[in-house]
Amino acid sequence: MIDASELANSVKHPFRNILKKRNRPQLVMAIIMPMFEILTGINSILFYAPVLFQSMGFNGNASLYSSALTGAVLCPSTLVLSRL
Template sequence: MRPESLPPLVIAVAMQVFQQFTGINAIMFYAPVLFQTMGLGKDSSLLSAVVTGGVNVVSTVVSIILVDKVGRRKLLLEACVRMLVAQTAVGGIMLVHLRLVVGPLGWLIPSETFPLETRTAGFSFAVSSNMLFTFLIAQAFLSMMCSMRAFIFFFFAVWIVAMATFVLALLPETKGVPIDEMVDRVWRRHWFWKRYVANADEARVNDNC
């Protein structure tokens, strides 16, 4: 709970919240239901769910290959654009025709932003946040789909915009930065988070005096 631990803690928890509220797990959990809603038969719905899972695996492999070459921020922002287009398109199609209703980086970033002395505790916050919001979305999705219908995909789209804004403003690039240099090379230089590290440094100086 020290001030210098706030930047990676906020980022770790926020990434888990965004991972769930951008709709990825809701769609993965309820893919057969969604495809049946769109008029596909039971067998086709299950096959479509398998295809969706396959795309998820391939996308994860691509992310693993590109993450150290392209960087975390660029991949996240590119994913935000694709997810925004996809969610808006699905919502629009279902609104017009039916009248019904990015991710491995969410785990990678928290694992490398905490300094070594708080990494275990910090990552436990990230995992707990992920499980909590996975549970909330899984429990609420069907009710939300029944009440919001097609607009649930626009709901997810709004969260994608919020995620992109967060990444642009508050998520520093950590590509190629060793964990033991994270404070000096990332947090002390970031336009917003550096104030928390500076306050911690000042407090230590006062304690020593």
């Protein structure tokens, strides 16, 4: 940890470095992805997924399984999209 701290302190102008061309894809993804999640409301849909599935007619266990299946599909799709 001491070595990592010394290495971090040795970087000159860290905020200026993050704006360099080689760091732009990471910077754009760090800003765009959370903004897109907030604007689309996907987090609230996923949070209320069991209630939504239950209101669509699924029983208690099926609504939880449907919610788990949705999360299980989102995880690999995120990994596939992150490789693009």
